[in-house]
Amino acid sequence: MSPKQHRGEVTSDLLLDAALRVYADAGEQGLTVSAVTRASGVSLGSLYHHFGSIDGLVNALLTRWLGRLLGELADAAGDSHDARTGVRALVRAYLGFVQAHPDVSRLLHSSRADQVGMEQGRELRDVQEARMPPLTSWVLRHVERGEIAPLSPALLESLLLGPVVGVSRRWLTLGDVDLDEAARILPERIWRSISADGA
Secondary structure, eight states: OOHHHHHHHHHHHHHHHHHHHHHHHHHHHHOOHHHHHHHHTOOHHHHHHHHSSHHHHHHHHHHHHHHHHHHHHHHHHHTOSSHHHHHHHHHHHHHHHHHHOHHHHHHHTSHHHHHHHHHTHHHHHHHHHHHOHHHHHHHHHHHHTTSBOOOOHHHHHHHHHHHHHHHHHHHHHTOOSOHHHHHHHHHHHHHHHHBTTOO
16 A cells, blocks of 8 residues: 555545544534534535545444444354354344444434435445345255245345444433343344244
């Protein structure tokens, strides 16, 4: 990596880290170009050079952390020997990520993320799909073994992650859900919805 590339990477990281801090301190309304440049010490021109806009910066931040979350989920499921154990590991990994990274998780589950996702849905979906193969391969392997029902990948993803995302959003916004209890109860409920024999 050339010195110029290294400086560019450092500048990008400063902006991404500052954007997360600003979001954590001031919420969606406070996540502005001026707030991020002030918090990072990076010039307005550099922000536009690296990300094009505040939405481009948020998109990059979402992509970075979505990749980390998906990587943790794939690792958790991949370490298991059977599908049922993998579902338990995946649910616990997701909820553990949310507990360990509440500010990031608020952003990943926010209306801002939904807005950027709708405006740049194809790009974000392409990134997500590029990072999903280990998890998708794990699911398909267990479908082929007859453990997981042979449903469409989109439906399996919804059944597997939908309840976990819903509980996470509720914990992040209302705080009236016990994530430890959810980690005990959800895996078995989710397993019943995707297992080949429904048990």
